Amino acid sequence: xxxxxxxxxxxxxxxxxxxxxxxxxxxxxxxxxxxxxxxxxxxxxxxxxxxxxxxxxxxxxxxxxxxxxxxxxxxxxxxxxxxxxxxxxxxxxxxxxxxxxxxxxxxxxxxxxxxxxxxxxxxxxxxxxxxxxxxxxxxxxxxxxxxxxxxxxxxxxxxxxxxxxxxxxxxxx
Numbered sequence: 001x002x003x004x005x006x007x008x009x010x011x012x013x014x015x016x017x018x019x020x021x022x023x024x025x026x027x028x029x030x031x032x033x034x035x036x037x038x039x040x041x042x043x044x045x046x047x048x049x050x051x052x053x054x055x056x057x058x059x060x061x062x063x064x065x066x067x068x069x070x071x072x073x074x075x076x077x078x079x080x081x082x083x084x085x086x087x088x089x090x091x092x093x094x095x096x097x098x099x100x101x102x103x104x105x106x107x108x109x110x111x112x113x114x115x116x117x118x119x120x121x122x123x124x125x126x127x128x129x130x131x132x133x134x135x136x137x138x139x140x141x142x143x144x145x146x147x148x149x150x151x152x153x154x155x156x157x158x159x160x161x162x163x164x165x166x167x168x169x170x171x172x173x
Contacts, residue, residue, distance in 0.1 A: 029094070032091060032092070032099070033094075033099060034170070035087070035091060036088070036106055039088075039106065039110070040106055040109075040157070040171055041171065043081060043106075043110065043149070043153060044153050044171075045172070046077045046113075047113070050071070050120070051146065053070055053071040053074055054071055054139065056071075060127045062125075062127070068124070071120070071124075075121055076117070078114065079118070081110035081113060083114060088103065088106060088107040088110060098163065099159075101155075101159035102159040102160050105152045105153070105156035106153070106156045108152040112149035115145040116145030116146040117142070118142075122134070123142065157173060
C-alpha cells in the first residue's frame with residue numbers, strides 16, 4: 001500500500017513540476033528561446049529569397065553590384081548561424097527537454113544552410129575562375145541543402161506549435 005501511495009505522490013508531483021505540453025513557456029524557457037527565435041526568423045526570411053537572388057543577372061559574378069552583393073550578404077547571413085560562432089551552441093542546453101526538438105531541428109537547418117551557402121559560394125568562385133562546368137553542380141547541391149534546411153525549419157516551427165500557448169508567437173512564417 002505504501003508503494004502505491006508513493007507512486008501516486010511522485011506522479012502528482014511530476015504533473016505539477018513539469019509544464020504540460022499545451023502550456024505556455026516558462027520564463028526560463030522564454031529567455032532561452034528568444035535568441036533562437038530570432039535565428040529562426042533570419043534563416044527563414046533568407047531561405048525565401050536566396051534562390052531568387054542567385055538567378056538574377058550577374059549574381060554569380062564576384063564583385064558585381066547590386067546582385068552579387070545582395071546574394072553574398074544573404075549567403076553570409078545563412079552561414080552566420082554556424083560561423084564564425086555556433087549560435088545554437090552558444091544558447092546552451094534548453095531549460096527543459098520539451099524544447100529539444102525545436103533546438104535540434106533549428107541546429108540541423110543551420111547546418112544545411114551553412115552547407116548550401118558554401119556550395120553557392122563555390123559556384124561564384126567557379127564563375128570567377130572560368131570553370132563553368134562546376135557552376136551547375138554546386139548550385140544544385142546548394143539548392144538541395146537549402147531545401148533540407150527549409151524542411152528542418154518547418155520541423156522546428158511545428159515543434160513550437162505543439163507546445164501551444166504563445167510558444168511560437170515570435171516566429172515569422
